[in-house]
Amino acid sequence: MTRTSDVVICGAGIAGIATAHALAIRGIRNVTLIDSRSPLTLTSDKSTEAYRNWWPGPDDAMVRFMNRSIDLLEEWADASHDRFLLNRRGYVYATANPDKAAQFASDAVRAEQQGAGEIRTYHSQADAAAYRPSAHTGYRDHPSGADLFLDHDAIREQFAFLADDVIAVLHARRCGWMSGQQLGMWLLEEAKALGVTLLPGHVQSVHVRGGRVESVSVACSDGSDVTIATPGFVNCAGPFAKEVAALTGVSLPLFSEMHLKVAFEDTLGVVDRNTGLVILDDAQTLPWSDDERAEFAADHTTRWLTEPLPAGIHLRPEGYRQNQTVLMLWDYHSSHRYDVAELPLADDPFYPEVVMRGMARLAPGLAQYVDRLPPVSVDGGYYTKTAENRPLIGPTGVDGAYVNAALSGYGLMAAPAAGELIALHVSGGALPSYHPSFRLDRYNDPAYRALLASWGSTGQL
Numbered sequence: 330m331t332r333t334s335d336v337v338i339c340g341a342g343i344a345g346i347a348t349a350h351a352l353a354i355r356g357i358r359n360v361t362l363i364d365s366r367s368p369l370t371l372t373s374d375k376s377t378e379a380y381r382n383w384w385p386g387p388d389d390a391m392v393r394f395m396n397r398s399i400d401l402l403e404e405w406a407d408a409s410h411d412r413f414l415l416n417r418r419g420y421v422y423a424t425a426n427p428d429k430a431a432q433f434a435s436d437a438v439r440a441e442q443q444g445a446g447e448i449r450t451y452h453s454q455a456d457a458a459a460y461r462p463s464a465h466t467g468y469r470d471h472p473s474g475a476d477l478f479l480d481h482d483a484i485r486e487q488f489a490f491l492a493d494d495v496i497a498v499l500h501a502r503r504c505g506w507m508s509g510q511q512l513g514m515w516l517l518e519e520a521k522a523l524g525v526t527l528l529p530g531h532v533q534s535v536h537v538r539g540g541r542v543e544s545v546s547v548a549c550s551d552g553s554d555v556t557i558a559t560p561g562f563v564n565c566a567g568p569f570a571k572e573v574a575a576l577t578g579v580s581l582p583l584f585s586e587m588h589l590k591v592a593f594e595d596t597l598g599v600v601d602r603n604t605g606l607v608i609l610d611d612a613q614t615l616p617w618s619d620d621e622r623a624e625f626a627a628d629h630t631t632r633w634l635t636e637p638l639p640a641g642i643h644l645r646p647e648g649y650r651q652n653q654t655v656l657m658l659w660d661y662h663s664s665h666r667y668d669v670a671e672l673p674l675a676d677d678p679f680y681p682e683v684v685m686r687g688m689a690r691l692a693p694g695l696a697q698y699v700d701r702l703p704p705v706s707v708d709g710g711y712y713t714k715t716a717e718n719r720p721l722i723g724p725t726g727v728d729g730a731y732v733n734a735a736l737s738g739y740g741l742m743a744a745p746a747a748g749e750l751i752a753l754h755v756s757g758g759a760l761p762s763y764h765p766s767f768r769l770d771r772y773n774d775p776a777y778r779a780l781l782a783s784w785g786s787t788g789q790l
């Protein structure tokens with residue numbers, strides 16, 4: 330069977346759905362969105378669903394990009410009567426390390442210069458009287474920028490559940506979370522109402538002739554095969570973007586990392602239900618008894634439990650009002666890079682206990698759960714990334730073939746602006762100033778390569 334489409338999109342995760350929506354609202358409605366899975370069920374429903382405009386980087390591209398994405402999220406929350414429960418709780422970065430505290434202050438200056446908003450610094454409890462804590466729900470009429478606490482007593486007063494030795498807290502404010510599933514379903518419903526078709530199936534091949542996309546072949550989930558004649562193809566295949574790009578003869582510089590998260594019921598009420606997403610920005614070594622330490626250190630499969638683990642362990646409350654669920658994440662698997670994403674994900678039986686122990690360093694009340702771990706659920710997926718952790722959004726060098734991928738750990742928050750950017754490329758609209766930073770051909774630009782080299786040994790943001 331042959332049909333025609335103005336644009337075929339491979340992948341109905343949040344990137345593919347946001348792209349379909351962005352095309353449809355610009356009048357490009359004969360769009361086919363293809364996935365053999367139910368929408369949003371590979372990576373997009375495993376997210377912590379948080380967003381931030383806090384990206385103090387070597388330049389301001391990510392801040393401008395995320396500010397645009399958050400503008401769209403707020404616009405859509407208004408339009409949908411807040412169907413996806415957007416909040417504005419903020420991100421709360423904490424440290425017990427004086428060097429990190431100094432870094433919070435310098436990051437804050439840079440972030441302000443790059444457009445993340447005004448910084449308010451508190452050196453005493455009296456200064457901190459001006460601080461406006463987060464509201465439980467809602468996203469309008471909240472402060473933007475960030476509040477930087479450099480006073481112990483002010484930190485104790487506002488963030489009582491954090492460890493007593495935390496010496497600096499940075500509360501970034503144009504940040505929060507939402508229901509990513511509801512966001513995706515709302516966008517999909519809107520896109521379908523405008524004419525977008527969801528086709529269950531697997532993209533098998535993309536036919537390119539004379540350097541142009543001509544058609545896409547799909548093995549449909551009902552057993553039939555379909556060829557769709559089309560001048561446009563958008564690769565939104567998430568962890569499989571590299572394989573899908575190869576169907577058009579394009580090589581993408583991508584790798585993937587496994588990231589897990591754990592959910593449990595905080596029946597002891599340790600975590601403040603009004604808090605933002607809290608991140609401990611310090612590396613740590615887990616405290617074990619002498620016997621435990623000796624036993625783990627003696628076995629090469631468990632020795633890592635006695636070694637320093639990375640900064641960045643984070644948590645947030647899930648749900649509102651009487652809900653007690655807490656989500657916790659610690660990205661200590663990310664040193665292993667996958668060239669090809671493997672499913673199912675590798676198992677880590679230690680994860681819930683390790684995360685609870687590590688989190689007790691940030692919120693000591695959680696130590697009560699360590700000896701008798703409550704029931705937990707663990708899930709996760711891949712962060713698919715470029716070396717400098719910026720996305721790939723734009724043309725690929727084959728006429729009509731685009732990519733919207735490498736959305737790493739920020740795909741939910743980035744999808745609105747990423748989908749819009751693809752639609753502007755496809756429709757020939759005016760491109761925003763940040764678009765060159767996300768194109769695949771940025772790597773051909775000597776100036777960009779020099780910038781990357783100046784970003785440090787890993788080049789990663």
Ligand SMILES: Cc1cc2nc3c(=O)[nH]c(=O)nc-3n(C[C@H](O)[C@H](O)[C@H](O)COP(=O)(O)OP(=O)(O)OC[C@H]3O[C@@H](n4cnc5c(N)ncnc54)[C@H](O)[C@@H]3O)c2cc1C
Pocket residue numbers: 339340341342343344345363364365366369370371372373374375376377378379380530531532533565566567568569573588589590708709710711712733734735736737738739740741742743
């Ligand atoms: C534990 C965890 C926490 C996270 N937390 C956050 C967060 O707080 N905030 C945030 O913004 N982001 C977060 N992320 C990142 C975010 O979830 C991802 O960046 C985002 O979901 C990527 O969306 P996607 O549409 O690119 O990929 P996916 O959701 O993986 O969708 C890709 C789709 O492509 C389909 N596909 C692949 N190949 C083919 C083919 N040949 N034919 C047809 N279909 C194909 C797949 O079946 C899949 O459905 C987190 C991720 C993880 C794993």
